[in-house]
Structure formats: structure tokens, C-alpha cells
Amino acid sequence: MDLLERSPDTLSGTGQGTAWAGRFRQQCGKTAVAASHAQISGGDQSALHDTVAAADATRASRHRAVAQCCRSRSSRYRKLTLTSISQFRRVLLGACLTVLAACGGSGHSADTLVFGRGSDSVGLDPALETDGESFKVCDNLYETLVTYSPGSTQVVPQLAREWSVDESGLEWTFHLRTDVQFHDGTPFNAEAMLFSLGRQFFPDHPFHKLAAGSYQYWKDMGMDDIIADMSAPNDSTFVVRLAAPNAPFLSNLGMNFCAAVSPTAVRTHGADYFKNPVGTGPFRFVEWLKDERIVLARNDSYWGPEPQIKRLVFRSIQDPSVRFLELRAGALHGMDNLSPEFLDELRANDQINLLTQPGMNVGYLAMNNDKPPYDDRRVRMALNHAINKQSLVDNFYGGLAEAAKNPIPPMMWSYNDDIEPYAYDPARARALLAEAGFANGFDTELWAMPAPRPYMPQPEKIAQAIQADLAQVGIRARIVSMEWATYLDKVFNGHHDLCLLGWTGDNGDPDNFLYVLLDKMAAIKPAQNVAFYRSDELHDILVAGRTQTDPAIRTQLYREAQRIIHRDAPWVPLVHATQTAAFRRQVDGFQLHPTGSKWFSATHITTSN
Numbered sequence: 001m002d003l004l005e006r007s008p009d010t011l012s013g014t015g016q017g018t019a020w021a022g023r024f025r026q027q028c029g030k031t032a033v034a035a036s037h038a039q040i041s042g043g044d045q046s047a048l049h050d051t052v053a054a055a056d057a058t059r060a061s062r063h064r065a066v067a068q069c070c071r072s073r074s075s076r077y078r079k080l081t082l083t084s085i086s087q088f089r090r091v092l093l094g095a096c097l098t099v100l101a102a103c104g105g106s107g108h109s110a111d112t113l114v115f116g117r118g119s120d121s122v123g124l125d126p127a128l129e130t131d132g133e134s135f136k137v138c139d140n141l142y143e144t145l146v147t148y149s150p151g152s153t154q155v156v157p158q159l160a161r162e163w164s165v166d167e168s169g170l171e172w173t174f175h176l177r178t179d180v181q182f183h184d185g186t187p188f189n190a191e192a193m194l195f196s197l198g199r200q201f202f203p204d205h206p207f208h209k210l211a212a213g214s215y216q217y218w219k220d221m222g223m224d225d226i227i228a229d230m231s232a233p234n235d236s237t238f239v240v241r242l243a244a245p246n247a248p249f250l251s252n253l254g255m256n257f258c259a260a261v262s263p264t265a266v267r268t269h270g271a272d273y274f275k276n277p278v279g280t281g282p283f284r285f286v287e288w289l290k291d292e293r294i295v296l297a298r299n300d301s302y303w304g305p306e307p308q309i310k311r312l313v314f315r316s317i318q319d320p321s322v323r324f325l326e327l328r329a330g331a332l333h334g335m336d337n338l339s340p341e342f343l344d345e346l347r348a349n350d351q352i353n354l355l356t357q358p359g360m361n362v363g364y365l366a367m368n369n370d371k372p373p374y375d376d377r378r379v380r381m382a383l384n385h386a387i388n389k390q391s392l393v394d395n396f397y398g399g400l401a402e403a404a405k406n407p408i409p410p411m412m413w414s415y416n417d418d419i420e421p422y423a424y425d426p427a428r429a430r431a432l433l434a435e436a437g438f439a440n441g442f443d444t445e446l447w448a449m450p451a452p453r454p455y456m457p458q459p460e461k462i463a464q465a466i467q468a469d470l471a472q473v474g475i476r477a478r479i480v481s482m483e484w485a486t487y488l489d490k491v492f493n494g495h496h497d498l499c500l501l502g503w504t505g506d507n508g509d510p511d512n513f514l515y516v517l518l519d520k521m522a523a524i525k526p527a528q529n530v531a532f533y534r535s536d537e538l539h540d541i542l543v544a545g546r547t548q549t550d551p552a553i554r555t556q557l558y559r560e561a562q563r564i565i566h567r568d569a570p571w572v573p574l575v576h577a578t579q580t581a582a583f584r585r586q587v588d589g590f591q592l593h594p595t596g597s598k599w600f601s602a603t604h605i606t607t608s609n
Contacts, residue, residue: 110605111310113587115598116323116335119451120291120316122485123274126259127200127215130528131488132454132504135256136598137294137314141183142259142279145174145193145238146250150591153508155250159188159260159280160238169245169549170228174238180303182262183284190232195263201227207266216492217257220516220528226252226546244547247554251507282307282601291316308589308604318451320458327352327582333605334583334590336598337452340398351585357592358411359579362404362513363455363502365466365572366531371497373442380569382432383498384422386473387466387572395465396458397577404573406562408513411594412505413551414558419566429473441474447491447499450481454596455502455577462574463500492526501530504596510558515542518565533570 121134126142129135145160157163160174180188199207200218218224228243242249252258265278277285282304283296296312315332317323320339326332328349338346338354346354367374367383374380389403405421408414433441448463449456456462460481467477477498481487491499506512516522519542520534538561545557565571579592589603 113309114313116332118337119484124277125274126256139597140283141281146254170242172240176236183278186262186264189235190238193238194232196260220522248509248511255506307601336581338580343398355581357579359577360505360594361455363575370532376436378432378436382429385425385429387469388424400578401575409576414510414555416559416562443476444497446477447480447496531570
């Protein structure tokens, strides 16, 4: 089922609710205080409609201008090729946008920030989502017990004021803020935190079993094995008991899947909660027009510093050329996933600031080890030799990437630089294929995501380049693509032969790459380990890396893990991409983060040009 089509009857387990509720009340006291779902005030709704109407009118005006220009030139350009027509329309659109922007046609005030991105969110329930486009929005709606400091993955307090761990390393006690409420007025307390994490952990929780969607991050992070129990002894104290000491546990709690959600809203909306999100963050949800925009409004009851902007709009614009032209014309305040072809122009434009930062990411080609011939290591090694990674970097990243040899990026501690990469060697690839019984090659499908990602700004072109490389060694690959949510759903369930995908680290720990993406426990469908690679040897090392608290020992374990992965070759690690974003000059206060998080609470727009 498409992850976006979660029907109201997809929740199950309600018959188990009584048993769980008894345990929940026993641990937490009374059930969560009921609070009516917050409605947008008349004034706020009116202002929103005015803003949206202005933006829609502006877009309609632009479309009419483009149409008129195209009609006036149609006879002259009738013989253009389709490619030329596409390029002509983009140039023409840019010219029209520039003229309209110069005439004051942006349709946005300094209170509203509009951010352009390559695709829509899959959903807005932080416990269900696994994709970066969903997290961009969730970052601004929700909060966690701990978070990461600006510019680094150092753990700092958020909903927890402070915390402690006992001498055994097993019992963690979190002392919560007492001045926080959810967007719908429900109090945030330990009971709410227990509800938020408990629905993922307790099998008898009434919201634990979902017929569509799953708590995939919780599963793939191995949280059921890490945690033994959790409780709320009073309103301001939340306790988690671990099964064994776990080095990355505290960092894990800063990730989106550990966010606090309103128990009232989850109970009210059930399976539709993913499109009716309610958190404690600096912005609250207003509306979602699928594949067009998601609108957030400032949370006027926010416990922290007041956000500088009143409205935050995430627009979905798949074509990177259109996204760039709208930024240049002022219709967007910012965008990410920049296409390399526009980098020189962005650098030369004094109205736009280009932001770059080393990316804590990897883009890779996963081979489905459950499907022949990719169950043969010789075939997997052949693909590693067949693909020219440096050519990908040079042609599709504008120099803002480096060829990968390991699953984790060079900026991450424990990176094993002693590993020798698979050299680009088509002759060696053909020899390995012949040795495996495929002297004449074979037919396969190469799946490519439909929209740009931080680790892969031009997935279609990259897929075509890989297709050409594979053809040189006799592998006949047919490129397949589909809508983003469907793509993820099918890949996570193993329908592909080869697939392009990638990962941006969540917490700065190697465990968040190696265990989540390549451990055998992460190959349980729906899986983040989309190579469906299973190694007992690797599993033992990764478990030891989690439970060992000495950084030096952990480093050696993860270096060995990378050696095993390189030997077994379940992937072709392709690139580590530089993180990029661009903003209009009047936008200030935004900072790129190693995790790729897009936090806008400190961002503001100046009125001067």
C-alpha cells in the first residue's frame, strides 16, 4: 500500500487496549488530559487565505504571462526539438518571473518564509516516517527529550531539563520541563512522553499495531532490544531502563522518531494522524495540499524563544530548474538540493547566499542480495568495478562531492581510510561476471528515485550514467522510477533488483549508518537494509559496538565492520555529497546542520533589499 494512503481502518489492536490501558494508568496515573483539537482562529485563517490567495494569484499571473509569450512565439519555434522546447520554456519562465518579481509580484510578506524542495513529504507522524522530506517539516513541528546543538551533533537539553544515568548504565532518568504544552492545548508531561514512545514499544498499546505503515525507525534502530522498560513515576519524571548499556542511546533520543506527540490528537485522528500532526515545536500545522505545499504557523504559546516568522511554507517543486528560477525571481526565499548546473550563477548572484557544508551522508546503489544473481559476491564485486564513481562526481555534483568507498562518510569518527576502494576496471568486472557464469551478462532493473535528494541531486541522470557503465560489461539495465512514497514502500519491501538510495546521518554515531543500513536485523521487511544483506559476523561486531562504551574500542569495532562490508560488497557506495542550500539575501539566521535538519525558528526576513 502507498504510504500516503493510510485508511481510517488501518489501526488494529484496539481489543488489546484495555490490558494496555491498565498498565499505562498503573505507571502514569490518570490518562492524558483531554483537550479539544486547536482550531485556527478566524483572523489567522483569514490571514492565511489572504497569503495563499495572493500567492495563487501571482502564480496564475505568471502562468498567463508564460502562456501568452509561448503563444506569440509558437509558429517560430514549431520545429524545435522537445529538449529545446523544454529549455526554451525554462528560460522564458525565468524571464517572466524576473519581470513579475521586479513589479512586486512575489506575493509574500516579511512574516512568511517560502522554502522550495524537490518533493512532498510522505507523512507528518515522526514515528512513522523515514524520508528526509517528511523530517524537514517535522523538525519544526515536534521536539524531543534532547536535541543537537547548532552546527554539531553534541547532545543538549530540549524537553528534558536534565538527565542522569545510574552506575550500572541501565537506568536513565529524565527531568522534564513543566512549561510546555502541545499545539492543541494538551499538557506535555511524562505521561505524554510515555504515550509517544510507548506506542512504539509496548505490544499491547492500542496504537502499536498498524496495518499500513510501521514504526520502521524504531525497529531498524533496534530499540526493542535496547530498552527493557519505561515509566512515568510523576508528571515531570520519565524513566527508561535499558537491557544493557548502550553507547548511542542518548543520541538516539534526539531523532525524529522519538518526538513527543499529542496523545489527544493521536486518539482523535487515529490512522489519519500523519496528516493532522500536533507537537510542541515552534510552529504548528495549518494545511497540506498534496504535492503543492505544507503551511505551518508560528506557535504563539511556544515555551522557547519566539519564532521570527509567522508562517512557514514548504513548496514541492520537483523540477530543479523551476525551483532555481523561482528562487532567482524572489518567489522562493530558499531551496535545497541544488542542481550543479546552477552553482556558478548562484555564486555570482549578489541577491542570493549559497550555503555549503560537508555532508554526513552517502549515496549508494543497493543490490538485492535476496535475488539472483546478486546473491553471488562475484557479481556484486563486478558491479563495484564497473561503475565510474569519479565520473559521477565530476559530471553530476559540480565538484561538491567525493567518491565513496565506505558506507560512512570521511567526516565521521571511526572512518576506515585504510580500505582500498574497488578500482574502476571494466575488464576486471567482465572477468568476475564470467567466473560467476554470466559471460554474456544479464538483464536487470535499475530503480531510480524520482526527485533530487541531498546525496543525489540528479538521480535520473546518475541512473543513466550507471546504466551506460553497466552496459560496457554486458549488464543490460532497464531504468524504473515511480512516485517517491511508492518507491520507498516497494524498495523497503524488496521488490527491486538494483536501487539508488542514500542516507543522511541522524545523530553523528556510526551505529546510525552501519546498524540501520546493513545489520541483518534491519533487513526485516519493511527494511532500511534494502540490500537485504545478512551477516552474522557483522551483526556480532555491531552489537558489540553498541554495548561498548569505550570510544577507542568502539572505533576499532566499526573499522572492522567497514572491512567486512567492503569484502562482502552488498552495495556500490557511490558518493558523499556536500550539503547545499541557497537563500535570498534578506533571509538571515538559517544554519545548515550535519544531520540535514531544517530548523527555521531562528530564521528571519529583513525588509530591505
